[in-house]
Amino acid sequence: MKFLCALCVLCGLVSSGVALDREAFTFTKYDLEIRLEPEQQRLGARGKITLRNDSAQPQKIAVLQISSSLAWRSIKVDGKAVQFVSQPYASDIDHTAALSEAIITLPAEIKPKDSVELEIGYEGTIVQDGTRLTQIGIPEDIAKHSSWDQISPTFTAVRGAGYVAWYPIATESADFSEGNSMFQVADRWKAREANSSMTLWVGIDAGPDDARMTVICNGVGISGDTREGSSHFHWAKCEYDSFGLNVPAFASGKLNERAIANGAIPLGIYFLDGHEAGASAYITTANSIAKFVADWFGQPKIHVAIIDLPDANAAPFESGNMLFVPMKNEDDKLVEINLVHELVHAALSSPRPWIREGLAHFAEAIYREQKQDGREAAVDFLNLHRTTFVEAEKDVVAAPQKNPGQPLATTFDESYYRSKAAYVWWMLRDMVGDDTLKQAIHNYHAADDKDPKYIEQPLTAAAKRDLGWFFDDWVYNDRGLPDFRVLAAHPWKGAQTTQIVTVTIENLGTAGAEVPFTIRFAGGTITRRIEVRAKATATTRVEVPGIAAEVVVNDGSVPETDLTNNVFKITEP
Numbered sequence: 001m002k003f004l005c006a007l008c009v010l011c012g013l014v015s016s017g018v019a020l021d022r023e024a025f026t027f028t029k030y031d032l033e034i035r036l037e038p039e040q041q042r043l044g045a046r047g048k049i050t051l052r053n054d055s056a057q058p059q060k061i062a063v064l065q066i067s068s069s070l071a072w073r074s075i076k077v078d079g080k081a082v083q084f085v086s087q088p089y090a091s092d093i094d095h096t097a098a099l100s101e102a103i104i105t106l107p108a109e110i111k112p113k114d115s116v117e118l119e120i121g122y123e124g125t126i127v128q129d130g131t132r133l134t135q136i137g138i139p140e141d142i143a144k145h146s147s148w149d150q151i152s153p154t155f156t157a158v159r160g161a162g163y164v165a166w167y168p169i170a171t172e173s174a175d176f177s178e179g180n181s182m183f184q185v186a187d188r189w190k191a192r193e194a195n196s197s198m199t200l201w202v203g204i205d206a207g208p209d210d211a212r213m214t215v216i217c218n219g220v221g222i223s224g225d226t227r228e229g230s231s232h233f234h235w236a237k238c239e240y241d242s243f244g245l246n247v248p249a250f251a252s253g254k255l256n257e258r259a260i261a262n263g264a265i266p267l268g269i270y271f272l273d274g275h276e277a278g279a280s281a282y283i284t285t286a287n288s289i290a291k292f293v294a295d296w297f298g299q300p301k302i303h304v305a306i307i308d309l310p311d312a313n314a315a316p317f318e319s320g321n322m323l324f325v326p327m328k329n330e331d332d333k334l335v336e337i338n339l340v341h342e343l344v345h346a347a348l349s350s351p352r353p354w355i356r357e358g359l360a361h362f363a364e365a366i367y368r369e370q371k372q373d374g375r376e377a378a379v380d381f382l383n384l385h386r387t388t389f390v391e392a393e394k395d396v397v398a399a400p401q402k403n404p405g406q407p408l409a410t411t412f413d414e415s416y417y418r419s420k421a422a423y424v425w426w427m428l429r430d431m432v433g434d435d436t437l438k439q440a441i442h443n444y445h446a447a448d449d450k451d452p453k454y455i456e457q458p459l460t461a462a463a464k465r466d467l468g469w470f471f472d473d474w475v476y477n478d479r480g481l482p483d484f485r486v487l488a489a490h491p492w493k494g495a496q497t498t499q500i501v502t503v504t505i506e507n508l509g510t511a512g513a514e515v516p517f518t519i520r521f522a523g524g525t526i527t528r529r530i531e532v533r534a535k536a537t538a539t540t541r542v543e544v545p546g547i548a549a550e551v552v553v554n555d556g557s558v559p560e561t562d563l564t565n566n567v568f569k570i571t572e573p
């Protein structure tokens, strides 16, 4: 199917002597009006989009892709309809595993860096569809918990690029069954669109029965209830100044809305009938979480929203300042963690994904440590993030030519800017302490963050310690991970029942870190920290109030490639 489609496109274009470059244009600006018809599960869209030629060649052909369940109605340039061929294009970037692609012949060639504005119209249905997951063998009843996007009479929630192409995109085919292909295509699109903007208007005529309908979108927005005197016309308008990491999304349904602390905390809770208990867990906890967040990250001030999902097993999704999460059967600890994450976004914004999302995930772990179950539970919690990037890092080390890696400072890969970044902030906290890190975070201003090193300097100054090597290995470059082992541990006879143990830790890996190690002795344990650079060893002496039996390096707080070589038994007398 995919091959055939690609072939027919090529045949069509060979005659005009032009190669099709689907990723030649960046879509710099969207101005879209979406009308929902929930009873029919339909939407109708019209608006304008601006395409900038970011390739090195002039382009006469432009490609626009929308979900395969939508169809193109009109495409105009300067008020005149342009010629286009519409065809299906197999790609797992959309939940239906296919796109409706319009291949447009532009009235004139667009030179590199020049732009063209298109007036567009399309419509169709968006029903729940797990095809891209079921076709790689995921059972339908599991696929539906992550592929929950749909327009429906009871509840509508639709996420954008990477989930449902409800606004036009242009990408090469993505394939879930081919390793990382799907994520690479989606990340490439996000990186290209990071500075693009969208004005989105979503409206719904709920009919005379339904004055309770709510429509929301996840950009900075306004929403309204009535238009032209109609009490059942509902709409929302959102502005996305620059997408950054945002995936534009909208939701609509009979949602109950609650403000927190009479609006003092910039958080809205939207929940479905029957989920009052889950929603009230959020509402009653928000105040204390806001205090915790303010202490670390400053006062929450940017509005965020948490939106209920009807399926109790639905996979949560977060984008922009909005979290979708089922509120049925919420457990209190999870509610707290979700609130921590969203309120960090309310307190601190950053154009850098590893700072914005990394700090929010770090905050979850810190909350786990300080307000829930202690350090070990927090490190276990961090370890849930481990596998997502450790495998990628192994590839970087094994074949750096083929896998040059992704510096945290510039990556758009979620497993890096969420998971790896959470560890990096945790390691920094362990190195400089709570107060110093808090101070650096409080002094962080997104508007002044023009240089990747902007956060390093105040942190180094506050910590009075060189952290340049750490930022080099973990943030500015992707050097892979450490791999620690205890090279040697020699006990010396100290005074009476005390031993001095000389411990040498070796880092076989390619990134340096400060790592904790624990000496177990009859009657207890003693933990110290040691800085070990990549491919190096470091030695220290520890006074142990007993007979040392064992040294264990790394409590799991430093991500490393091999955790099987971390224990050393002391056999000497």
Ligand SMILES: [Zn+2]
Residues within 6 Å of the ligand: 318, 341, 345, 356, 357, 360
């Ligand atoms: Zn987040």
